[in-house]
Amino acid sequence: xxxxxxxxxxxxxxxxxxxxxxxxxxxxxxxxxxxxxxxxxxxxxxxxxxxxxxxxxxxxxxxxxxxxxxxxxxxxxxxxxxxxxxxxxxxxxxxxxxxxxxxxxxxxxxxxxxxxxxxxxxx
Numbered sequence: 001x002x003x004x005x006x007x008x009x010x011x012x013x014x015x016x017x018x019x020x021x022x023x024x025x026x027x028x029x030x031x032x033x034x035x036x037x038x039x040x041x042x043x044x045x046x047x048x049x050x051x052x053x054x055x056x057x058x059x060x061x062x063x064x065x066x067x068x069x070x071x072x073x074x075x076x077x078x079x080x081x082x083x084x085x086x087x088x089x090x091x092x093x094x095x096x097x098x099x100x101x102x103x104x105x106x107x108x109x110x111x112x113x114x115x116x117x118x119x120x121x122x123x
Contacts, residue, residue: 002027002112004096009117012086020081020117022096029072033103034079035060035110036070038092038119045095047105051079060105063089088123 008020022034035050047060051070059065067086072079079096094117097110104110 002029002032002098004098004112004114006094006096006114006117009094009119011120011122013122014087016086016121017082017084018086018119020083020094020096020119022079022081022114024077024079024098028074029077029079029098030074031101032098033101034070034072035097035099035103035105036079036081037095037097037105037107038090039095039116040089040092043092045107047107048094049081050103050105052103053101056103058103058105083119086119086121088121091119091121093118 003025005023031053033052036048037045039045049070050058067084069082096114098112
């Protein structure tokens with residue numbers, strides 16, 4: 001059973017940076033695609049960015065292009081989300097989710113979810 005734990009969230013000023021981690025246990029992440037989702041208060045959960053099992057990346061949110069990058073370290077069984085030039089509209093709970101091999105931003109296709117980490121960007 002794959003378990004995912006997010007960390008690295010917190011309070012940051014506009015223009016600041018954070019790096020979120022999605023650490024896996026129970027099963028190797030090697031054959032999974034990992035998608036970062038976020039959910040702001042009163043809004044639906046949205047896909048942000050994904051990395052597939054081969055290291056290819058897909059950006060789902062136009063608002064984060066050029067600011068957010070995703071990477072993976074299979075040796076550490078961890079996926080990272082580097083967030084730069086943060087804006088107040090990036091405030092949300094960020095979740096990582098896993099599915100086999102290929103990227104998707106469809107919530108219903110994810111096999112495993114973490115519990116989320118809160119990112120709060122101050123204006």
